[in-house]
Amino acid sequence: MLGLLSLRPQTPYEITQQVRRSLDYCWPTPERSLYDQPERLVGLGLADVVTDREGRRRYQITDAGRVALRRWLERASPMPRFHNEPLLRVLFADQGSVEDLHRVLGAVRAHVAERLELGLAQMEPYLDDDGLFQERAHVVTIVADLVSRLLGALDDWAAEVEQVSADWDTTQAVGLTPQVRAMLDRLIDDGRTRVAQHRDV
Amino acid sequence: MLGLLSLRPQTPYEITQQVRRSLDYCWPTPERSLYDQPERLVGLGLADVVTDREGRRRYQITDAGRVALRRWLERASPMPRFHNEPLLRVLFADQGSVEDLHRVLGAVRAHVAERLELGLAQMEPYLDDDGLFQERAHVVTIVADLVSRLLGALDDWAAEVEQVSADWDTTQAVGLTPQVRAMLDRLIDDGRTRVAQHRDV
DNA sequence: CGGCGCAACCGCAATTTGCAGTAATGCGAT
DNA sequence: ATCGCATTACTGCAAATTGCGGTTGCGCCG
Secondary structure, X not given: OHHHHHHOOEOHHHHHHHHXXXXXXXXXXXXXXXXXXXXXXXXXXOEEEEEOOOOOEEEEEOHHHHHHHHHHHHOOOOOOEEEOHHHHHHHOHHHOOHHHHHHHHHHHHHHXXXXXXXXXXXXXXXXXXXXXXXXXHHHHHHHHHHHHHHHHHHHHHHHHHHHHOOOOOOOOOOOOXXXXXXXXXXXXXXXXXXXXXXXXX | OHHHHHHOOEOHHHHHHHHHHOHXXXXXXXXXXXXXXXXXXXXXXXXXXXXXXXXXXXXXXXXXXXXXXXXXXXXXXXXXXXXXXXXXXXXXXXXXXXXXXHHHHHHHHHHHHHXXXXXXXXXXXXXXXXXXXXXXXXXXXXXXXHHHHHHHHHHHHHHHHHHHOOOOOOOOOOOOOHHHHHHHHHHHHHHHHHHHHHHHX
């Protein structure tokens, strides 16, 4: 919230737009709460409110707010958490049909394609070196890069699972088919390599 | 919840353990709510409660519960949402110091290594073909595969950002350095390829 | 046998959320 | 010109969720 206000003073509605457009990629937030938060910040002295020519309340960050934002950036961050309901459905796929499994995988892939398309449209303006938003191009690019990697991982995974499960005729007690076995071996191998690499550093 | 009970009847505490151990990867849940949900399921007739020899309430799924679970698997799934606070800190990194940025990237990499190690320990038993949990090995492996891919993406990304930002001496108005530019180009290129691929199918 | 710690839970206040509603503005069709 | 309808820009409220702290009982160590 303070981060958003640090970019420019905004009305509550503009904030909701901003969040829908960009923040949702890393921090999904119910719209309702976005209308209450700015008031809370005012109460804490971290933001104040000015009325602009259209008579709209426009919140802006105060000096205390900027300090609080900097403090927040200094503090240790909680680590990412993935709310992944399609994955949950795969975990319990043995309680449903093979079609259920394939449907959810297809939905994931369609979703990835849609998100990616949307994201591309948002990033393309940055390709012009003379765009208006260039002073934040570096952070925006880095963020987009992770989003793109995560979506890519999701897509690759869904594609592989589609393949692996293509010839299943039941979801239960499939156990370790050679393909699943290969998946498991690769996964453990990759994990070990990565952990080992980390220890070296 | 129903999914967990479908595996075997469980006490509320066992459920919390189970969730901590495995479900957290796709569905992080505050412990508190796990104690209320089973009662709610009983109210809906989807679970019932038996008292075992230790005098503990043990919840088990009813037939209605299994039907509800199957219905749930048939319905369209909400798509994944990533609560990624480190990414949020990168998005607003220009309000803080270069050290703040590097600290959060380091923390992410450490976290990935830790999670991976934990996950490996959990998956290794499945390598034995004669393990006890083999009837769910296929779904568990598939789930672990996505988790591993997502963690891998996170790690690769953090490593690249560490590299790209290694010689920054400010976080503000860095704009498109050649390295960031290359990142942007690759990202857009990858995205276009993937979207095009999706249209072909 | 007293103290300590941990496993296993639950009450409660405070916050958060979804949903439904509403007022204002634009805009195309009749 | 004006009617209907969609979209923008919010807000109230009831219900659900959550964090925090507390409790009980058990085992183990000194």
